[in-house]
Amino acid sequence: MGCFCRASCYNYDTDGRAPVFQRVCKEVHAAKLSARTVAIRKPQAVRVKILSSRNLRLTSGERTILSKQTIHPAKTVAGGVAPPGDKSISHRYAMLAGIAEGTSELSNFALAADCHSTLRCMKALGAEVKVEKTLVRVTGRGLHGLKSSWRALDAGNSGTTIRLLSGILAGQSFTTKIAGDDSLNKRPMKRILTPLREMGAKITARDDNFAPLEICGGQLRGIHYEMPMASAQVKSAVLLAGLFAEGETAVTEPARTRDHTELALEEFGAPIERHGRTTGIRANGIKLTGRKAEVPGDLSSAVFFIAAASLFSDSTLHIQGVGLNPTRTAVLDVFARMGASLQMLSLRSAQGEIIGDIAVKGSQLKGGVIAGAEIPLVIDELPMLAALGPFTEEGIEIRDATELRVKESDRIAALAENLRRMGASVEERPDGLKVAGRIAGKLRGAEIEPHGDHRIAMAFAVAALGAEGSSTIRDAQCAGVSYPTFYEDLARVAEQ
Secondary structure, three states, X not given: OOOOOOOOEEEEOOOOOOEEEEOOOHHHHHHHHHHOOOOOOOOOOOOEEEEEOOOXXXXXXXXXXXXXXXXXXXXXXXXXXXXXXXXXXXXXXXXHHHOOEEEEEEEOOOOXXXXXXXXXXXXXXXXXEEEEOOEEEEEEEOOOOOOOOOOOEEOOOOHHHHHHHHHHHOOOOOEEEEEOOOOHHHOOOHHHHHHHHHOOOEEEEEOOOEEEEEEXXXXXXXXXXXXXXXXHHHHHHHHHHHOOEEOEEEEEOOOOOOOHHHHHHHHXXXXXXXXXXXXXXXXXXXXXXXXXXXXXXOHHHHXXXXXXXXXXXXXXXXXXXXXXOOOOOHHHHHHHHHOOEEXXXXXXXXXXXXXXXXXXXXXXXXXXXXXXXXHHHOOOOHHHHHHOHHHOOOOEEEOOXXXXXXXXXXXXXXXXXXXXXXXXXXXXXXXXXXXXXXXXXXXEOOEEOOOOOHHHHHHHHHHHHOOEOOEEEEOHHHHHHOOOOHHHHHHHHEEO
């Protein structure tokens, strides 16, 4: 019998040794999962010292160090935490709501600065956007109702915003300029320019690879694009452009990537066809309709707390309302393989996405190698996994991850630099790094330079909990790009 959540559901042994595969229907979820309970300890605050802060909004071209935060060692991690709304899904819902007819109500929308860059762009293009904390209402203008912005769109630090929105803008009847901050303007765009140009889009870019982009919208034609590399952003840009193209648009992936765009398109009314690793869309007669949608909690954000709880043998942590889409949960397989103790609870489905809780207990992590086809499935979580290396028995080795070089920072270099600052033994490689395990000695507190990268800042804040002595995170507020309340949430569950 098929599972009510359209996908496979996973549970992990409480000792964390091996994943247990289980397909279940709605009745089984209701009968079995409701009976499970998780012990939650009363949390005490870890000391997080704010040395300085200024209330500034980063705009394109600015690089401002906003704050430093000092993280002291913890003894355990306990209690409960609810991560913010999923960034990937929030971006996609906001864009589709803007080109749908009628009003969409998006609950638990991500507070992340990146997602609000998308909202500002959609508003500049004519959509009506109202924000009340994590509740966002977007009144769309239909597929062909957007209007030209009188100034260049600002994608901030968000690669998802500029790459996915380029697919939509390519099919409009006007010309748009779009750029971002200094970091975003250094990240490669050729990967989306190539297929969009094959569809007939007229796009110019700095050095034919970097923002600012100038997109002259017009009539597009459907193509079958064989992706040279696995990238959910490239796949999504092409499928979104397919909404405006004549004929069928199809994308074949070399390896499966997250499918939030496909699920969201279906929920808003676009028919999607899937055949193996090929996904297609045919625009003829498509009309997107506004709807109510719940954004699941962000699994990539939850990973920081899975890692934190795994550092201490007597940790017990309950992470609530997390998105558990099977194209995202490869990171849970990595944790389970390393010996983490995870259990998934209270599974349910919303808009085709699976949502549930994760119970984490402290464990001795073995470490291991992350490489090959697994890399695109855990690309956002690799900084945290690498920073866990010194706490594992075998260390962590990451291969085939050249993509990390062109993220918000050169993440391979940033990881190697900061791990060495904390006393770890690290071998940096062109496509990854090898981090020695516990045998190389305990980490010591250090000053961490995240290079403006939210995931580097948060990964080392977690590593600092298990170090000897205090650590200081420079430019700590860069975490707000994806998780504005990260330090507060960490303080609630880390006990000294």
